[in-house]
Amino acid sequence: QTHGYFCKTKDGIRSCNTCHFRPKEITPSDPTPAPNGDSPQGRVEGTNVTKGELADKGIKYLQVGGDWWNKCGDGWLNADAVFTRLPDRFVCEDWRTGRYIMRQDAGHGWPFEDASFDAVYSEHMFEHMLPMDGAAFLRESYRILKPGGVLRVTTPDLEKYLMGYAERKKGNKFLADHASRWPPCKACRACPSAATIVNNIFRNYEHKWVYDLEEMTRTAMHAGIPESAVKRSRRMGADLPAVLVEAIRRAETTGSARHQESAKENPTRCWLEQEIREQESLYVLITKPQL
Numbered sequence: 001q002t003h004g005y006f007c008k009t010k011d012g013i014r015s016c017n018t019c020h021f022r023p024k025e026i027t028p029s030d031p032t033p034a035p036n037g038d039s040p041q042g043r044v045e046g047t048n049v050t051k052g053e054l055a056d057k058g059i060k061y062l063q064v065g066g067d068w069w070n071k072c073g074d075g076w077l078n079a080d081a082v083f084t085r086l087p088d089r090f091v092c093e094d095w096r097t098g099r100y101i102m103r104q105d106a107g108h109g110w111p112f113e114d115a116s117f118d119a120v121y122s123e124h125m126f127e128h129m130l131p132m133d134g135a136a137f138l139r140e141s142y143r144i145l146k147p148g149g150v151l152r153v154t155t156p157d158l159e160k161y162l163m164g165y166a167e168r169k170k171g172n173k174f175l176a177d178h179a180s181r182w183p184p185c186k187a188c189r190a191c192p193s194a195a196t197i198v199n200n201i202f203r204n205y206e207h208k209w210v211y212d213l214e215e216m217t218r219t220a221m222h223a224g225i226p227e228s229a230v231k232r233s234r235r236m237g238a239d240l241p242a243v244l245v246e247a248i249r250r251a252e253t254t255g256s257a258r259h260q261e262s263a264k265e266n267p268t269r270c271w272l273e274q275e276i277r278e279q280e281s282l283y284v285l286i287t288k289p290q291l
Helices: 051-056 131-144 158-166 174-181 194-203 213-222 242-251 275-280
Strands: 002-010 013-020 061-064 076-080 100-103 117-123 145-156 230-232 281-287
Touching: 061 131, 117 131, 117 242, 131 145, 131 213, 145 158, 158 174, 158 194, 158 275, 158 281, 174 194, 174 275, 213 230, 213 281, 275 281
Parallel strands: 061 076, 061 117, 076 100, 117 145
Antiparallel strands: 002 013, 145 281, 230 281
């Protein structure tokens, strides 16, 4: 079945986010939203979006935590907890662009079969998770990767921040350069202290944990991922599979929104491997071995 959620009518035209499901997969059956507008519906435990369903929609890549504005087009499913007006853990079509979206808490189990995706991609989301939830995310993301698939995680690099603080009087300009691009607060925009900049990355933006490569590797190993599978990477590095590089580049073009000719607004750019974040970021690539 299909059902429209968070519908709006403008100039006599009704537009909805459209979700697809089998009645036995969703509970409760009543789609009436809660008083705050959120959907009370969710997926019945033990049911999944099948590989066949993903293939029918052309979905090969999963982006996690891109927020409501950063939705990739052809070949991508965009999952985030911010889509609260949608039933939990169902593939839906965004009413604006026709792009595929899913309401999902990244620390919970994915509603997909094993080996469903060529790549899972997450940029500056992992720092919003404590290690226990981060391990759950890595474990589940690794499970749904196809053999040879990759998990790409980008997050603020703890080592860069602490080295910038410790060496600030020895010519290390990391913190000053970072603050010039990302002012930590309006009140101290002109001259934030080094302590303010470091505390900002730990305590602002709803961040919960800041990782370095060692902490990321330990978290991955706790998730059951072999240490040898976790590698430091770099932005658009040569270690990225060519098909993923092409998918990233294609996703950044405005033409990658499906059915854009009938969408309700011009296509928005999907922004991956963000250059503005390169200076502060830890780039990690986790590869699932071939069988």
